[in-house]
Amino acid sequence: MKQVKIRRWQLLRWRRHREVADLRGEEIVAVGKRAFTDQAELEEVLFPPTLSAVKTAAFAGCAHLHRVVFDVQNAVGLAANAFADCGYLREVTGSELLSVIGAGAFARCRNLRALPLGRDLRRIDTGAFAGCSSLEELKIPSCVETIGEGAFADCCELSHVDLEEGLTVLGVGMFRRAIALAVPALPETIREIPSECFRGCSAFDVLRLPGSIRALGSGAFRDCRRLTEVTAELGLADVGAFAFLGCRDLAVVRLPHSVKKIGFGAFGFGWSRKKIRVLADNEYMLKKLRRMLLLCGSLGRVSVEFDGKTLAERRRERHRRSLDSAPTHIS
Known part of the structure; x- marks a missing residue:
């Protein structure tokens, strides 16, 4: 079996068992489904400027991954569970270029303290940050059009949320059991507080x-x-x-x-x-x-x-x- 498999500008497999995956020299536009799943040795990932998508569970379960760098030119979409269960993940550089954060993309990343969100972001899917128990603060830009159920559920250290004026949507169960959260200032553009949005x-x-x-x-x-x-x-x-x-x-x-x-x-x-x-x-x-x-x-x-x-x-x-x-x- 090849350690690295690339087909049609998509990285399908990486099994080099190294601490750093430096992809900046690779001409790829996507990291394929489960390409790095459960790579216990992996600690750092450097993406190329051409990247536009990280597919389902691409880095799920990389237990020692602690740094991710998006050195990209265009908006990047993260599919479901892209970085789920990366318990040591602390730093995501270039997150301002994310356009879609899929369901459970950062779920249970228990050491993630902050993730700046930028003007390209359109969608935060179900449980995208659920169980990120060290996440402390958050700013949700007005450009976000859809927020899935329980997007920030069980973020027990989340204490401050800035909902930018112009934001029109909140999600069902969005901040469920965010037990440290102070009352956010609600923008005048919000029309409804969805079911269980602030429960607990x-x-x-x-x-x-x-x-x-x-x-x-x-x-x-x-x-x-x-x-x-x-x-x-x-x-x-x-x-x-x-x-x-x-x-x-x-x-x-x-x-x-x-x-x-x-x-x-x-x-x-x-x-x-x-x-x-x-x-x-x-x-x-x-x-x-x-x-x-x-x-x-x-x-x-x-x-x-x-x-x-x-x-x-x-x-x-x-x-x-x-x-x-x-x-x-x-x-």
């Missing part, structure tokens, strides 16, 4: 939902145990089932009069001595909120209160403004 983010404390967000998916903030206060601005219409179930420290929720639906068990079930104060922003909303919370099974866990100006106060304010704006005639 137990470092969350005070949450503000901008008016651009129309819906919270099922279990969106479930089990955020230290979450104490939620303020949703005018625009939110749908609170999904189990959205805040298991948020044991939740004390205050401010809901706007734009809310039209509250899903099953959104704030838990049954009766509780410790009530969550659900605050309505106008008097007409009080009865509507109580009915929605009764139907979803959460009424026994909340107290619905009015938090705003009464109708009479608003009328007086309007009258005062009209007087202030009226022209004054001096004879």
Whole structure:
């Protein structure tokens, strides 16, 4: 069997059992499926400028691989599990040129602390960084169009995420069990928090939902145990089932009069001595909120209160403004 096999500009096999795979002298555009899989001796990979794709599981299970260099001229796509289970991987140079990060591409790379993402990135697939337990910070550029389920699930050291203004999508279960994550600033371009997006983010404390967000998916903030206060601005219409179930420290929720639906068990079930104060922003909303919370099974866990100006106060304010704006005639 040949140690190295290249066909039609694709590296199909590498079995040289060396610590460094320097591919810069090779005229290849792709690294083939499982080309380096389980190469225990491999510690460093240097890619050629012509590279455009790393295929499925190409470097999966390379237990001692700790450095990867993309010295390329064009955008590069990573297929599923491209670097999965590379437990020692710490440095990825040139990651700004990645255009696609496939499902599980960096899954369980437990020593990876940071991975800069650039303007060419369009897609982050399912579980792309799942289990990267040393990943500490992240910036997701606005050019990303698709984010798969659980893309950053179980990243237990991830503490800071910068969601760039202009980003329009988040993924289902995107930050599930990211237990160190602080509440990120949500861009005004986000329309929905998908199901279980922030489930188990137990470092969350005070949450503000901008008016651009129309819906919270099922279990969106479930089990955020230290979450104490939620303020949703005018625009939110749908609170999904189990959205805040298991948020044991939740004390205050401010809901706007734009809310039209509250899903099953959104704030838990049954009766509780410790009530969550659900605050309505106008008097007409009080009865509507109580009915929605009764139907979803959460009424026994909340107290619905009015938090705003009464109708009479608003009328007086309007009258005062009209007087202030009226022209004054001096004879």
